Amino acid sequence: MSLQYIEEYRDASLARELVKKIKAVSHKKLRLMEVCGTHTMSIFRHGIRSVLPERITLLSGPGCPVCVTAQKDIDAFVALARVKNVIVTTFGDLMKVPGSGSTLALEKASGADVRMVYSISDAVAIARENKSKQVVFCAVGFETTIPTIAAGILMAIREKTDNFSIYSANKLTPPALTALMETDGVQIDGFILPGHVSVITGTHAYRDTFEKYNMPSVIAGFEPVDILNAILMLIRQNETGTPALENAYPRAVSDSGNVKAKQIMNQVFDICDASWRGIGHIPSSGMRLKKSYEKFNASIKFSMDMPEVPEPKGCACGQILMGLKTPEKCVLYKKKCTPMTPVGPCMVSSEGACAAFYRYS
Ligand code: SF4
Structure with a gap:
């Protein structure tokens, strides 16, 4: 599908046409996972679940960076906020994520200097203007964000802003897909792969996982027509028994991705093992x-x-992020856990599955 203008990807008649095609080709019960939290929100916002045949189940995956930040890392952010003369800078979504005993929002209310920023360059600027303090940036992101964090470090070096540092809880997407495929009980018939992560990684980043597991996989953009088109492609792959790794977002994603962004990322960072909230250690x-x-x-x-x-x-x-449960199956959902009193990050983050269910379902 090749359209020219963004409005076309929101066109109701095109969307209806795709729904008709989906209904015509869909015969099997399928469980498709939207890996990315932005897809989850878009799917809910546009009511996509409600127009699909009942046999198609959409599951939310581990692609919300706030949701997969390990509790010990949230505890580290809180501990840093308690250090004298430290300014903690963070994206807004992290403020209310509960650690073991506190949140950054609670620490701020108790007098800690915690500041919300929109980019790492805002955090470097705060360090530049507060030379007598140490400024820490809570680095939580996937491939989309990591190059900008690397660029922030290089900026701090260029301008000799030495009172700046980051606590890295950054994560990579393809190893999480491999971990999902290796987890007992996980039943997925296809991945809707994240659009903006893929802009950086390129299609080729998923090739090893695809070749090992033969899992139908389609990279998708974020508009309703993008998502419905990706769902149609995944259903076709399943119905015809021809799994493939396809790119349904060619207007933004190439096979090799953003080479410059990857260079900066690899200049500053090394790959390491990481702990994912609710999922555990992923090499x-x-x-x-x-x-x-x-x-x-x-x-x-x-x-x-x-x-x-x-x-x-x-x-x-953890079970929700692996597609083993949906939010309404959590015993705390809408009882002890609401957006005002979140127990887990999936209820806090604007891209969290529980928050999306709460808001739209
Ligand atoms: S509803 Fe709350 S407690 Fe339950 S899984 Fe979601 S975030 Fe965790």
Whole structure:
């Protein structure tokens, strides 16, 4: 499908046409996972679930960076906020995510200097203007965000802003897909792959996982026509028994991705193992600062060594992020856990599956 203008990707008659095609080709019961939180929100916002045949189930995946940030990392952000003369800078979504005993929002209310920023360059600017303090940026993101964080480090070096550091809880998408495929009980018939992550990684980043598991996979944009088209492609692959790795977002995603962004990312970061909230340890799924950039590493600067902590009792975020449960199956959903009193990050984040269910279903 090749359209020229963004309005066309929101065109109701095109969307209706795709729904008709989906109904015509769909015969099998299928479980399709939208890996990315932005897809989850778009699917809910445009009512896409309600127009699909009942046999098609959409599952939310591990593609919301706030939702998969390990509780020990949230505890580290809180601990940093308690250090004298430290300013913690963060994206807004992280403010209310509960750690073991507190949140950044609560720490701010108690007098800590926690500031919301829209980009890492805002955080570097705060460091530039507050030379007598240490400024830490809570780095939580996937391939889309990591190059900008790397660029922020290079900016701090250029302008000799040495009172700046980051705590990296960055994560990579393809290893999470591999981990899902290796998890007992996970039943997925196709991946709707994230559009903006793929702009950076390119289609080829998923090739190894695809070749190993033969899982139908389609990269999708975020407009309703994009998503319906990707769903149609996944259904066709399943119905005809021809799994493929396809790119339904060619207006933004190429096979090799954004080479420059990847260069910057790999200049500053090394791949490392990482802990994913509710999912656990995933090999080679994180990014930590290279040794040569260690002076910008807040974990080292502040000797942070946070212990692993159990998830809040009853919170099913991990199972939801792996497609094993839907939010309404969590015993705390809409009872103890609401957007005003979130127990887990999936209810806090604007891209979280529980928040989307709460708001739209
Ligand atoms: S409803 Fe709340 S407690 Fe339950 S899984 Fe979602 S975030 Fe966790």
